[in-house]
Amino acid sequence: MKRLIVAITGASGAVYGIRALELLKDVADVETHAILTSSGMRTIVEETDHTPDEVRQLADRVYNHKDIGAAVSSGSFVTAGMLVAPCSMKTLSGIAHSYNDELVVRAADVCLKERRRVVLLLRETPLHAGHIELMAQATRNGAIVMPPVPAFYHRPVTLDDVVNQTVARALDLLDIPLPDIKRWNGTERAAARPRVTPAASIEPAIQFDNE
Numbered sequence: 756m757k758r759l760i761v762a763i764t765g766a767s768g769a770v771y772g773i774r775a776l777e778l779l780k781d782v783a784d785v786e787t788h789a790i791l792t793s794s795g796m797r798t799i800v801e802e803t804d805h806t807p808d809e810v811r812q813l814a815d816r817v818y819n820h821k822d823i824g825a826a827v828s829s830g831s832f833v834t835a836g837m838l839v840a841p842c843s844m845k846t847l848s849g850i851a852h853s854y855n856d857e858l859v860v861r862a863a864d865v866c867l868k869e870r871r872r873v874v875l876l877l878r879e880t881p882l883h884a885g886h887i888e889l890m891a892q893a894t895r896n897g898a899i900v901m902p903p904v905p906a907f908y909h910r911p912v913t914l915d916d917v918v919n920q921t922v923a924r925a926l927d928l929l930d931i932p933l934p935d936i937k938r939w940n941g942t943e944r945a946a947a948r949p950r951v952t953p954a955a956s957i958e959p960a961i962q963f964d965n966e
Contacts, residue, residue: 762840776789790858820857836871839863875898
């Protein structure tokens with residue numbers, strides 16, 4: 756049984772962490788350990804139809820983000836690593852500088868010192884030099900910085916397709932492959948697939964008047 760830590764912090768993109776927990780419920784040999792920050796819980800309410808309690812119920816175990824004495828705060832508690840989805844710039848800064856004042860950063864720092872994988876779905880754009888320096892420092896510490904940039908070779912038709920593919924690729928980095936992920940199999944095979952126009956199937960969030 757693999758233990759995986761999944762943290763949802765206060766950046767846009769709470770759906771990524773929620774979808775990771777949803778998809779991992781169907782993976783028999785993975786036990787999920789969730790941490791939701793107070794800003795992450797606010798983002799869940801603002802961006803999704805879920806409540807924080809509903810998201811907590813998706814995980815096998817849940818920890819208070821202020822509890823730096825939780826099981827996942829120790830390297831002796833063996834895990835397969837950690838996914839921070841989404842990862843706020845504040846959380847990235849804490850991980851880059853080992854500023855362990857709360858559980859998300861402490862758990863990530865523990866994984867890094869134990870040479871376990873930490874994948875950060877960093878959500879911010881555009882970036883200034885300070886952001887880029889933080890990404891570089893976190894990478895030097897051993898983290899994998901993975902902004903959730905969507906791929907289009909799998910011909911996404913819905914927003915769910917985009918989210919699922921991004922989360923599945925993040926889980927690949929933690930050695931948890933999902934069976935339904937669409938993988939690149941070469942140009943010839945891709946060219947043989949029927950063409951789909953993704954934009955026609957995704958409703959824009961805002962309608963503009965041309966008048």
